[in-house]
Amino acid sequence: MKISKDTKILIIGLGLIGGSYAKSLTEKGYFVGALDTDSNVIDYALKNGIVKCGKTLPTREYIADFDLIIFAVYPHTILEWIKKYQQFIKGNALIFDVTGIKSCFIYELQEILRENLEFVGAHPMAGRESSGIENAAAEIFLGANYIVTPTEKNTAGAIETCKELGKILGFSNISVLSPEKHDETIGFLSQLTHCIAVSLMTCRDMKAMAEYSGDSFRDLTRIAKINDEMWSELFLLNKDKLLSQMDLFKNSFNTLYDLIKSGDREKIQEMMKLSTRERELFDLAKGD
Amino acid sequence: MKISKDTKILIIGLGLIGGSYAKSLTEKGYFVGALDTDSNVIDYALKNGIVKCGKTLPTREYIADFDLIIFAVYPHTILEWIKKYQQFIKGNALIFDVTGIKSCFIYELQEILRENLEFVGAHPMAGRESSGIENAAAEIFLGANYIVTPTEKNTAGAIETCKELGKILGFSNISVLSPEKHDETIGFLSQLTHCIAVSLMTCRDMKAMAEYSGDSFRDLTRIAKINDEMWSELFLLNKDKLLSQMDLFKNSFNTLYDLIKSGDREKIQEMMKLSTRERELFDLAKGD
Numbered sequence: 021m022k023i024s025k026d027t028k029i030l031i032i033g034l035g036l037i038g039g040s041y042a043k044s045l046t047e048k049g050y051f052v053g054a055l056d057t058d059s060n061v062i063d064y065a066l067k068n069g070i071v072k073c074g075k076t077l078p079t080r081e082y083i084a085d086f087d088l089i090i091f092a093v094y095p096h097t098i099l100e101w102i103k104k105y106q107q108f109i110k111g112n113a114l115i116f117d118v119t120g121i122k123s124c125f126i127y128e129l130q131e132i133l134r135e136n137l138e139f140v141g142a143h144p145m146a147g148r149e150s151s152g153i154e155n156a157a158a159e160i161f162l163g164a165n166y167i168v169t170p171t172e173k174n175t176a177g178a179i180e181t182c183k184e185l186g187k188i189l190g191f192s193n194i195s196v197l198s199p200e201k202h203d204e205t206i207g208f209l210s211q212l213t214h215c216i217a218v219s220l221m222t223c224r225d226m227k228a229m230a231e232y233s234g235d236s237f238r239d240l241t242r243i244a245k246i247n248d249e250m251w252s253e254l255f256l257l258n259k260d261k262l263l264s265q266m267d268l269f270k271n272s273f274n275t276l277y278d279l280i281k282s283g284d285r286e287k288i289q290e291m292m293k294l295s296t297r298e299r300e301l302f303d304l305a306k307g308d
Numbered sequence: 309m310k311i312s313k314d315t316k317i318l319i320i321g322l323g324l325i326g327g328s329y330a331k332s333l334t335e336k337g338y339f340v341g342a343l344d345t346d347s348n349v350i351d352y353a354l355k356n357g358i359v360k361c362g363k364t365l366p367t368r369e370y371i372a373d374f375d376l377i378i379f380a381v382y383p384h385t386i387l388e389w390i391k392k393y394q395q396f397i398k399g400n401a402l403i404f405d406v407t408g409i410k411s412c413f414i415y416e417l418q419e420i421l422r423e424n425l426e427f428v429g430a431h432p433m434a435g436r437e438s439s440g441i442e443n444a445a446a447e448i449f450l451g452a453n454y455i456v457t458p459t460e461k462n463t464a465g466a467i468e469t470c471k472e473l474g475k476i477l478g479f480s481n482i483s484v485l486s487p488e489k490h491d492e493t494i495g496f497l498s499q500l501t502h503c504i505a506v507s508l509m510t511c512r513d514m515k516a517m518a519e520y521s522g523d524s525f526r527d528l529t530r531i532a533k534i535n536d537e538m539w540s541e542l543f544l545l546n547k548d549k550l551l552s553q554m555d556l557f558k559n560s561f562n563t564l565y566d567l568i569k570s571g572d573r574e575k576i577q578e579m580m581k582l583s584t585r586e587r588e589l590f591d592l593a594k595g596d
Contacts, residue, residue, distance in 0.1 A: 145522035165520055195519050205520050208512065213524040215564055216504060221583040223560035224496065224553075230590045231483050232453055232493050234433035236501045237590075239527045244587040248580035252573050259568060265512075266565050272511035273561075276503055277554050280547060285540050292536035295509040299532040302518045302525075 021087065021114055021181045023188060025049055030086035031071070032101065034061050036148055037118045038092025039156030042070045044189050047158055053086060061153055070153070083108035088181075091117040094250060095257055099125050103132065111136040116182055118144055120206060122169045122199035124257045130173045140182040141169035141199060143206065144191065149245040158190070166191035169202045207261040212269055214251055215262070217244040309375065309402055309469045311476060313337055318374035319359070320389065322349050324436055325406045326380025327444030330358045332477050335446055341374060349441055358441070371396035376469075379405040382538060383545055387413050391420060399424040404470055406432055408494060410457045410487035412545045418461045428470040429457035429487060431494065432479065437533040446478070454479035457490045495549040500557055502539055503550070505532040 021027070029045060031038045034056045042065065045052045054074040056062050062074035075082050083089075083105065091098045098117060109115075115137060119125075122141045129139055145165040148155055166186035170179045179196075186194045197205060221244035229237075255262055279288045309315070317333060319326045322344045330353065333340045342362040344350050350362035363370050371377075371393065379386045386405060397403075403425060407413075410429045417427055433453040436443055454474035458467045467484075474482045485493060509532035517525075543550055567576045 145520065147522065147524075165522065167520055193519055197520070205517070209517060209521050209525045213508070213528045215561070215568075216508065216528060217524075218580055218583040219561040219564050220501070220504065220557055221586050222579055223556045226586050226589070229493070229497060230592070231481055232433065232455055232485070233497050233590060234435065234453065236435075236505075236531045237497045239530055240501045240504060241587050241590065242527055243524045244583045245591075246580045246584055248577040248584070251580060252576045255568050255576065256571055256573060259571070263565065263569060266561075266568075268511045269508055270558075270561070270565075273503070273507040273554075273558070276507050277551065277558075280503075280543050280554075281551060283544055283547070285544060288540045288543065289536040291510055292506055292534045292539060295506040295532045296534055296536070298509050298514050299529050301514070302521060302529065303533075304518070 021112075021177070023050070023088065023181060023184055025051070027051065027088055028053065028086045030055060030083070030089045032056075032089065032091050033093035033097075034065055034071075034074075034153045034156075035092060036151045036153070036155055037144060037146075038090070039065070039070065039153035040146075040158060040160055041090060041092060041118070041189065043156050044158035044161060046070055046072070048188065050188075053082075055082075064153055070156070078105045078108060080108040084110050086110065087113055088185075089113060089115045091115070091119070094253055095119050095121060095125055096253065099129055099132075102129060106134055106137065109134075109137055113137055114178055114181055115139040116142050116185065118142065120210065120254045121203055121258045123203050126169065126171060126199050130171060138173075138175060138178045140174050140178050141202075142182050142186065143167045143169065143202065144186070144189070145210070149242060151247045151250075161189045161191050163192045165193045165195065167202055168194065168196050169199045170196065171199060203258050204261050204265070207258055208265040208268075211255060211258060211262045212265045214243055214246060215255075215266060216269070217241050218246060220244065309400075309465065311338070311376065311469060311472055313339070315339065315376055316341065316374045318343060318371070318377045320344075320377065320379050321381035321385075322353055322359075322362075322441045322444075323380060324439045324441070324443055325432060325434075326378070327353070327358065327441035328434075328446060328448055329378060329380060329406070329477065331444050332446035332449060334358055334360070336476065338476075341370075343370075352441055358444070366393045366396060368396040372398050374398065375401055376473075377401060377403045378473075379403070379407070382541055383407050383409060383413055384541065387417055387420075390417060394422055394425065397422070397425055401425055402466055402469055403427040404430050404473065406430065408498065408542045409491050409546045411491050414457065414459060414487050418459060426461075426463060426466045428462055428466050429490075430470050430474065431455045431457065431490065432474070432477070433498070437530060439535045439538075449477045449479050451480045453481045453483065455490055456482065456484050457487045458484065459487060491546050492549050492553070495546055496553040496556075499539075499543060499546060499550045500553045502531050502534060503543075503554060504557070505529050506534060508532065
């Protein structure tokens with residue numbers, strides 16, 4: 021499938037990411053419909069021209085109209101929804117998602133999916149500290165990374181369409197990882213960093229600290245404002261891989277702790293030099 | 309002393325912070341001279357109009373001209389310098405610094421200082437990942453915090469002048485802490501955050517990670533590009549207080565680790581809710 025202005029796109033779940041997908045695609049002239057259990061959200065999206073149509077309940081009549089369906093809901097919701105309502109989906113439709121973890125549901129989903137439907141996982145590496153459609157913005161995808169996570173069940177054509185969607189949304193780097201490798205990578209880059217920010221923000225009495233803070237503390241804790249419902253689910257669904265990444269960080273932090281305790285300035289500086297070299301690669305990748 | 313356009317200000321050490329002080333004060337029309345052991349740095353500062361005069365060696369003739377002296381050098385350098393050269397300083401001159409730790413040298417310094425000189429500690433909570441005068445900029449102080457750390461030896465007048473300097477430089481929040489409380493606070497807000505960033509950046513193989521990274525990892529590791537000479541000195545001079553703050557963070561991180569391991573979603577969410585509330589106070593303080 022080639023995504024065109026005739027492609028009817030359904031976004032299921034108009035939160036921050038689903039809402040931003042909808043805004044971006046509508047602004048670019050694509051046909052976007054929505055499904056969200058909250059009628060206020062649908063009203064808001066219709067009133068603000070973010071979607072062309074919207075419903076709170078899936079009916080055959082409504083769902084069967086769409087060629088491309090994108091799930092932007094909590095991981096556990098996708099499986100339930102597919103079990104109940106995949107009967108309504110048009111034959112040969114493509115289904116994508118935006119979920120932050122993959123291996124815990126993607127194989128089961130592909131197992132139960134009808135023969136003439138295809139699901140390709142995708143993870144837009146973008147977000148904000150504030151959730152909800154009111155905070156949605158097309159710009160959050162610009163300059164960001166987008167990871168497609170195909171399995172052996174996927175066709176080259178569907179994988180290509182999933183990448184194409186990333187290009188349309190304006191991601192600057194589109195890459196491919198297996199679901200397992202994705203979950204390990206995200207356990208490190210995204211989940212571990214949120215664990216660190218939350219731990220730092222809650223480790224002591226913070227009274228008056230804001231008056232003395234520099235940018236470093238603000239930067240490290242920006243993501244400490246966190247959607248607890250979503251992230252606790254993501255953490256637990258990726259538990260083993262996340263705990264492994266937390267172990268790696270603990271070891272490294274303990275090493276630095278011991279070096280400071282023993283006053284080994286040379287080894288501390290070695291660690292800092294490695295840190296500086298590694299971080300410079302990220303600046304290059306970002307182009308700044 | 310009231311800082312006026314007639315006040316002759318000497319900055320010792322034209323690195324990132326000393327250079328930014330010089331740029332800011334010169335731009336505002338104050339008389340700024342410099343002392344730096346590197347003749348290239350002095351040449352650069354003179355050629356770019358950052359200072360009115362500059363020398364690489366302290367002579368009585370040069371030093372005795374200044375009313376206000378600001379040390380922007382490594383902590384251990386301040387004491388050595390004062391021991392050797394305080395004889396050159398004009399009577400009733402004021403001396404400030406910009407150092408990131410205080411209690412390890414401030415009392416000794418005030419002990420050995422001539423009767424007719426006064427030293428007041430100050431810590432501008434601003435910086436950049438790149439050091440050196442080429443990266444200096446007056447803007448880094450705008451919206452930032454400035455902490456004055458007086459002792460019982462300081463007079464109300466000199467403390468006031470030190471605060472006034474912070475106002476002239478454009479800091480948005482000027483506060484006062486004892487040297488001990490300052491070191492504990494900075495051990496948490498600044499040194500611990502650098503320890504975390506360095507540990508995170510060096511905890512595993514980073515190959516290709518930049519392609520998959522989101523903003524959260526980039527934000528948490530911005531300060532992982534670190535001046536290893538300066539920070540290793542700061543860490544070790546504040547060792548006990550830093551280790552205590554590292555312990556607090558370790559406990560908090562281990563708590564979250566155990567909650568994830570045991571799958572206690574409710575307690576994870578509680579921790580995230582606390583984290584979110586605490587972080588919101590920082591947004592309020594910053595005015596965003």
